[in-house]
Amino acid sequence: MTEPIIDPSVCAELSDAMGSDFAAELIETFLNDAPNMIADLKKAAAEGDADGYRRAAHSIKSNADTFGAVQLAAMARSMELGGLPDADAPIPALEATYAASAEALKGLMDE
Amino acid sequence: MSDSNGNLxxxxxxxxxxxxxxRGVELLGHRAAVAENGKIAMEMLRAGAYDLLLLDIExxxxxxxxxxxxxxxDADLRDIPVIVTSSVEGLDNIVRCIELGADDYIPKPVNKVLLKARVHSCLEKKRLHDEQKRLLRRFTTVEVARDLQDSGFAIGGRRITASVLFCDIRDFTSISENMTPEATIELLNTYYTLMFEAVTSHGGIVSLMVGDGLMALFGAPQPIENSAQSAILxxxxxxxxxxxxxxxxxVMEEPELKVGFGIATGKVVAGYAGTDDRATYTCVGKTVNLAARLEAxxxxxxxxxxxxxxxxxxxxDPDGCTPIPPVQFKGFSEKLQVFGM
Structure with missing residues (x-):
């Protein structure tokens, strides 16, 4: 992949503006909360709940943007705009991207 | 609230x-409360005083x-400024927010500089608006201020049945000639405070104050069950x-104040009259003239x-009324029956 999974300048800016402790706390909140959002997404897809699906994808996109998780944000955005999928193909891809993004964010926190 | 700090x-x-x-607004020196959906937000807004709302869409x-x-x-809440903070997709959604009354829109992730500028400008707007409302209340009443807001400052009239009360301090000019200007204004303030209280506690509004005289309306802008009874009370x-x-x-060896009241009931034309800059809720018509003549x-x-x-x-309970000899008032074609108390 040519595009990096994380744009580190976004988190650096966040840390500058809000304080590094707060930025770390915020990332941790995201890492705790994201599995719930992915679960919401799966549940909405399974139940054919288009509003819930859009909302969950929207939340993931919004948070991914906050931390510079560019790939995750792009995937979530296309899911938000695309509506309910015929098959649940986009979800496993999103989960994999999330897992990689989470590792990268943890790495940033340890720095 | 100081000039720069707000309750968000x-x-x-x-x-x-x-x-x-x-964190962002706290770093700007404001206080922040949070709600996790619109329903909770509405409950919090009704329970507490907020200066600004940062609102998500989805x-x-x-x-x-x-x-x-x-x-x-909601007349009580509609003046709270709202900044929509959202990463909602589509320009039409943003347009819809503005059409629904949002003051501003900041896309997420929220830019710190933009947030600061927008929050400051909205709080300033709110402060000015609150100040305006305070002024409005000083010259009118809560009811008229509400009516003004509901009608959106429409300067138009309608015909209603109401009771009009005039009152005036006898010989106030000669009383005040022996007083310092400060003492005169203080006396008027005390007098007006007492009179306003009496009028509003019976559902009336003070529509006009001139010197030591005032005109009050009962039954306008809001109808009341028995405007005549309220005015007499x-x-x-x-x-x-x-x-x-x-x-x-x-006790202070100051001269006695004598007050006269004239009350008439009937059709009046009531509404906001004036210019866009300065309007007052008032009413005109024969009933108003009659009340003024009765007071005199x-x-x-x-x-x-x-x-x-x-x-x-x-x-x-009309038992306490005493009919006095009919009076020919200026501007009225025939003698009118008048009652005293």
């Missing part, structure tokens, strides 16, 4: 966004559009209050309260 309510279903926005239970709609339809209370004031004045007539009639036939007919 942040409405967002996402925990990271709530934390981020709270939310479960009640989304941002529904919150904007609910605020618009208010006049009685005003008399009692003047008597109390006179007791205090007697108290000087010679020997009763502190005089009223017309229609007011008398509205009284629940």
């Amino acid at each position: 309510l942040i409405v967002d279903d996402n925990k990271v966004n709530r934390l981020l926005l709270s 939310m479960p239970e009640m989304d941002g559009f529904e919150v904007l709609e609910a605020l618009k339809n 208010a006049a009685h209370e005003m008399l009692n209050m003047t008597a109390m004031l006179n007791e205090e004045r007697a 007539h108290t000087k010679v009639a020997g009763h502190p309260i005089l009223f017309d036939q229609e007011t008398m007919e509205g009284l629940l």
Whole structure:
């Protein structure tokens, strides 16, 4: 992949503006909360709940943007705009991207 | 609230966004409370005083559009400025927010500089608006201020049945000639405070103050069950209050204040008259003229309260009324029946 999974300048800016402790706390909140959002997404897809699906994808996109998780944000955005999928193909891809993004964010926190 | 600090309510279903926005506005020196959906936000808005709302759009239970709609339809809440903070897709959604009354829109992730500028400008707007409302209340009443807001400052009239009360301090000019200007204004302030209280506690509004005289309306802008009865009760209370004031004045060896009341009931044309910059809720018509003439007539009639036939007919207990000889008032074609109390 040519595009990096994380744009580190976004988190650096966040840390500058809000304080590094707060930025770390915020990332941790995201890492705790994201599995719930992915679960919401799966549940909405399974139940054919288009509003819930859009909302969950929207939340993931919004948070991914906050931390510079560019790939995750792009995937979530296309899911938000695309509506309910015929098959649940986009979800496993999103989960994999999330897992990689989470590792990268943890790495940033340890720095 | 100082010039720069505000009480903000942040409405967002996402925990990271709530934390981020709270921290952002707290760093700007404001206080932040959070709600995780529109329904909770509406409850909090009704329970507490907030200066500004930062509102997300995509939310479960009640989304941002529904919150904007609910605020618009709530006279107590519609003046709270709203900044929509959202990463909602589509320009049409942003346009919809503005159409629903949002003051501003900041895309997420929220830029710190933009947030600061928008929050500051909205708080300033709110402060000016609050100041305007305070001024409006000083010159009118809560009811008229509400009516003004509901009608959106429409300067138009309607015909209604109401009771009009005029009252005036006898010989105030000669009383005030022996007083310092400061003492004169202080006396007027005390007098007006007591009179306003008596009028508003009986459902009336003070529509006009000129020197030591005032005009009050009962039954406008909001209808009341028995405007004549309310006006008479208010006049009685005003008399009692003047008597109390006179007791205090007697101790200070100050001259007694004598107050006269004229009350008439009937059709009036009521509305906001004036210019866009300065308008007052008032009413005109024969009933108003009659009330003013009745008040003037108290000087010679020997009763502190005089009223017309229609007011008398509205009284629940007309036993205390004394008819006085019919009077030919200026501007009226025939002699009118007048009652005193």
